[in-house]
Amino acid sequence: MKILLIEDDKFFQKFYSTKLQENKVEVEVAGDGEEGLMKMRDTKPDLVLLDLIMPKMDGFAVLAARQQDENLKKIPVIVFSTLGQEKDIDQAQKLGANGYINKGSFDFNSMVATINQVMKAN
């Protein structure tokens, strides 16, 4: 499986990439929304993990652009959230996000379960 991680934070880039690669997942990283959209088109990942709050182009703008593109729409997207971001999750789901993962209380098993659930549904 190939996952595109769109995340500006270097700590989380390393953290998630390492954990996913340890579990035999191919990981591509994009540091902002613009690069993320470009890599979604170029690398055709099986799934995207998307941060919402980023400089330059945030996760909401990525989701909105994805909605306008028939090819990108087919790629499932899971957004990262933190506690207190319930409104953001609602907004992301309205923009077509397929699931969300709590970034602050990291639980790898729960992350894998969410990824599997979203992949099965899509």
Added chain:
Amino acid sequence: MAQIDLAGYKNIYLQTAKEYIYKMLVSLDQLSNNVLDKEALNNLHISSHSLKSQSQVMGFTNIANLCANIEKVSSDILNKVSGIDDHFMSLLKNSVDEINLELARIEKTQ
């Protein structure tokens, strides 16, 4: 929850945390000169949010809570729920100072 060895992430945590602190200090400096500087507020909001998330993962709850406060205040000001005044500026600066002290403590325990 699956156990994760977080020790290997401490250096990159400290490195990125210092970058966020620097960005927050620059934003506060810009806001001291112009309280209506939306870009500075936005940068303060993003930096505090990002540092909060990685501090939660690392289990540094004091820093996570301080960042959550900065994030809330900057978000309220951005959304015009509250205005910015000397009291808020002082609160924000004190919070950043406290985060710096916490980071120094964490670094010493390496």
